[in-house]
Amino acid sequence: MHLRKTFFALMALFAMNVHAEFKALPDQPPIPKDNPMTPEKIELGKMLFFDPRLSMDGTISCNSCHNVMFHGGDGRPVGAGIHGQRGGRGSPTVWNSAYLTVQFWDGRAASLEEQALGPLINSVEMGMTSHDLVINRIQQIPGYVQAFKRVFPNDKKPTIKNAAKAIAAYERTLITPNSPFDKYMKGNKKAMNAQQIRGMKLVDEIGCTSCHTGENFAGEGFKMGEGHYQPFPQIPGSKYDKMYDITSDLGRYEVTKKAEDKNHWRVPTWRNVAITAPYFHNGKVHTLDEAVRVMAKTQLGLDLKDKQVEDIVAFLNALTGEFPVQTMPMLPNTLNSTVTPNP
């Protein structure tokens, strides 16, 4: 533990000298070569994203937990699935998720395409019993069959892989540019107020940005092995471990089963963090100021003063971007029948 502290202090020092790590959000996220963006694909993906018929009983869509009209999450501690079931973790915002290097809290999906496949067949989320059943539903909806043909002309019929590609393409349009921070970084020095600038300097000085690096503040610039993942708590034993049940979910370990991954997590983004309460993987921390206190203590061993917390919260509020206006998709219908006839 002592070694860990020393390492972290060094990291913090390192961060202090490289303010260049602060980066504005690029206009476009990375786009994989095998899934180019087209307007038709994005529109298909939007329909699928909003369609509750992709859940077993027709009640839950991707948007139910990752609410594009809200702030990309659900404002709740953990996700809510079919039949009133609750997931074990909070729903990360879908806005700017295209900039993340790995998906899910534990990084178990390497891409948005891979991520999209999970909740569909998770029994406490959308609860479909198989991806084949998802495709079976889609095939019963003529508007989808036609749309898949237009978007993926080389495939005779809808496939789950193409459904995931379309959803991912839509998600890559969910970008919130022009936060006060971004404007500041692009030269408008009045875009952030004095308190926010103090907060920005402070997160750098005390070491927060050792992990919250890069344009998305989610460690995507962090290249030390599996550097996207960090232990939480970094320094176990504070009162917060119990208070907020921080350690019972083993995080990345549940994926790899490697001892060194216990309680490791993907570094979550700071973008729009002021509007995406509650906080942490289990959503047990309800306010941002408390989240800042918890992180300072559990990750850096620091007891922040109230004024420091206020300055950091002010800076984090400068990371709320602009949410572009979108049109609602109109979901394609089945004629004279329904694909979700069961209660």
Added chain:
Amino acid sequence: MHLRKTFFALMALFAMNVHAEFKALPDQPPIPKDNPMTPEKIELGKMLFFDPRLSMDGTISCNSCHNVMFHGGDGRPVGAGIHGQRGGRGSPTVWNSAYLTVQFWDGRAASLEEQALGPLINSVEMGMTSHDLVINRIQQIPGYVQAFKRVFPNDKKPTIKNAAKAIAAYERTLITPNSPFDKYMKGNKKAMNAQQIRGMKLVDEIGCTSCHTGENFAGEGFKMGEGHYQPFPQIPGSKYDKMYDITSDLGRYEVTKKAEDKNHWRVPTWRNVAITAPYFHNGKVHTLDEAVRVMAKTQLGLDLKDKQVEDIVAFLNALTGEFPVQTMPMLPNTLNSTVTPNP
């Protein structure tokens, strides 16, 4: 029962001679004098309509069951509320609900304003324990407080009555004009094909339009006492009563407790009926052709031939209107905290 049959035959004859009962959808629904439409009010209503924070656990919005992006319903037999609970009846489409003379399957609300208040505090729907709690939530969301002030400048703070007014104003924008039938009625005689025209004549001849009258085909032109309500079944005793559990829900009687209201229901609209399966108050009939057979038998005592059913279904498909493209509302946020902190 014999008298009933005779009465109905007379009604059918009456209907045959007044084809003028077929009416195109007016451009605007009735707008109450005490709730004029303004763009700001409509936008506020849209936000409230889509906001799951108006439910106890933050999972259910008006749109969850009355899905504007789908066809205004949920495609399911009965509504789904918080904690996986199921309602007893299907979710009627919100599109064109502004033309209905009474709301809910049993007509227990006289207006959209009154209707909007119900599901919020229904324990199996949005599950708020009181309207005061709804307002308490709204008051914690600064964007709403400001919007209420702008839209209702005479009231110092948000009220549940004004919330309902805003939601109703938004709902009055949900109109689907230009169905093939409407185009036909406005002079384009090629807008419906020969089969659809046969179906239109048939529903008139056999008496369906005795109840399904008016621009919304929902009995709104029907002025015989409480003529919006009709018994279902009109002629009890067919195999369908048991097959689809038609009689166990007593409908209008549950509101009035008058014996003569047993198994009476508001006449449902035919508009967009082809895309709003499943059918009837309990959603037990999954296909439109079966719904047509059931109605002919239980209401008119008729066993339709397959060709007749096909013609009627073709006509009902001509009543699918155009769904105007809408922009998504962006729900106002709380800063640094959430109003739905509980699982």
